[in-house]
Each structure stands twice: as structure tokens, then as C-alpha cells.
Amino acid sequence: MEVSLDGKVALVTGAGPNIGSGIALALARYGAKVACNDVQLDAAKAAVRRIERNGGTGLALYGDVSVEEDVVSNIGAVLEAWDRIDIVINNAAWLHTSHILEEDLASFSRAISIAVNGNFLCTKYAALAMIERGIRGSIVSILSSNAWQGAAGFIAYATHKGGLANFVRAAAMDLAPYGIRVNSFTPTAPRPDNPELLAQWRAEGRTELRPPRAARADRPAWWRDTGTYDVRGQIPMGEPATPTDIGHCIAWLCSDYARLITGCDFVVDGGARAKYWAYTPNAEAAAGPVPLIPLDVTEDTDG
């Protein structure tokens, strides 16, 4: 029994070097041909180079997922290249930190437009292409813990991720009669593992994707600071997931083994989200999971 996406064609939006590239690589390693969209063409090209280094087939596409013509043109390019589309991963988002008292309408609307309009447009046009070809495909929206819980400083992000949690269920109902499945995946601050990204961080002296931001100097006297985050120490199994872990799960979810799974959310987080809110795990005492099965078999030469 082998999970295989052989013969399938995928589109991953926002295929930047962290989660998008990881999912794109996974789909390719499991056998799919993968189109990598990004509003930064260089990021899409880097994701394709990574796929090709690992023996897969990719296609880099420039496109803003919130712009209808770009989405139509991206889907058209996929169909022109490979004549079908079986899988869409709605991954593009603007991880925009914003406190409700400091957020402005333009940023709030932009963040929501990328996520919500992007998911809507990519799902709609990909589903139409699948239906025209009789393809019973799989669409996955990438959410966040902020879809399910409140965290200070993420008002726009929490709004669109939370909205998408129910977009997935509603789209699953609309598309169920066509055999098209719609699910979500909820990452929980995975530890990046793209060798190219890690090499870049080493060169820049960085250890985290988003280092804590310095406090603003212009805050009013009445400002009250919010709490802090510990994204590495709250994991019952003692180890954060990686984009590779996410990729394995999504590849399986997009395979025919998952043929009746629709309207569901998936998480790979060592128990982080199942945890009772007041419980702090002793991560250091945990045996840890079994070793990760790698997907990027190229050398991390800088390491």
C-alpha cells in the first residue's frame, strides 16, 4: 500500500520558502506535477527549483490570488501545461500582526482580501475546471490556530482565518455533489526546514521566522501591553512540526485514500491544540516522536 499522487496535477498558492514550498515539494515527491503560484515570482521559481532538485516536475506562476484575472490566468496556465487540475492548496496569506486599537482599515481589508477572496477565487475557478473535466479533486485551505482561538495582536489574521474555517465547510457542501473535497489544515507555528531558507537565516544570523517586534515608541499613555507567546515550549510531544510533516499529511489528504473526507480540519502539532489551556507540558521530559521521514533529499550544504 503506497500513497501516490501519480498522474495528478496540483496548484499551490503562495509557494514561498516556508510552508508553501514544503507542501509543494511534498505533493511532487508523492508523484504530482505541481504549479507554484506566488505574488513574488522569485519565490515561486525557488519552489520549482526545489521540486526539480528532488526529481519532481514544477511550474512557476506569478499571480495575486485576490485578483480575478490573475487566478483565471494561473488556472489556464496549469491546464495549458498539463491539461488537468486535481489539487489546489490555498496557502497564500499575509501574516499580518495587528492589534485592534492600532489596525487601520486599509491593512485590515488587504489581509482579508488576500485570504478570503484568494480562497474564494482559486476554489471557484479550480472547481469549475475540475467539473468540466470530470475530475473529483481535492482542495485544501491553510488556516492557523488563530482560526480557532484568540491571540492578542492578530485581529485581521484571526478574522480571515476564522472565516475560512467555515468557508471550507460551506464549499465542501457546494462541491460534494461533484465529488470534489474541500478540507483545511491548521499549522501551529511549524519549525521551518527548507535547507535554502535555513542557509539564508544563518547568513542573516536569524533563528526564527518572525523575530519578536520591537515595541512601538509612539503608544499613548493609556496603552496596556498584551501577553507573550511560547510557540516552542507548549507541545506535549516535545517537538514542533515542520512543513515536511504538514506535507506528508496534505499529500495523504489529497490522495484517493481520503476519498470520503470533506469539510474537515487537520492538524499535525504533537498535541498542542488538544491541550487543556492551563496545562504546561514538560517538553524536556518527552521522549519525542519517531524520526521525521524527509522529503527534501538535497544537501543542506551550508549546514
Ligand SMILES: NC(=O)c1ccc[n+]([C@@H]2O[C@H](COP(=O)([O-])OP(=O)(O)OC[C@H]3O[C@@H](n4cnc5c(N)ncnc54)[C@H](O)[C@@H]3O)[C@@H](O)[C@H]2O)c1
Ligand atoms: N508560519 C507559521 O507559523 C504559520 C502558522 C499558522 C498558519 N500559517 C499559514 O500557513 C501559510 C503559509 O505560511 P508561511 O509561514 O509559509 O508564510 P509566508 O509569509 O512565508 O509565505 C506566504 C507566501 O504567500 C505569498 N503571497 C502573499 N500574498 C499573496 C497574494 N496576494 N497572491 C499570491 N501569493 C501571495 C507571499 O509572497 C509568500 O511567499 C499561510 O496561510 C499562513 O497564514 C503559518
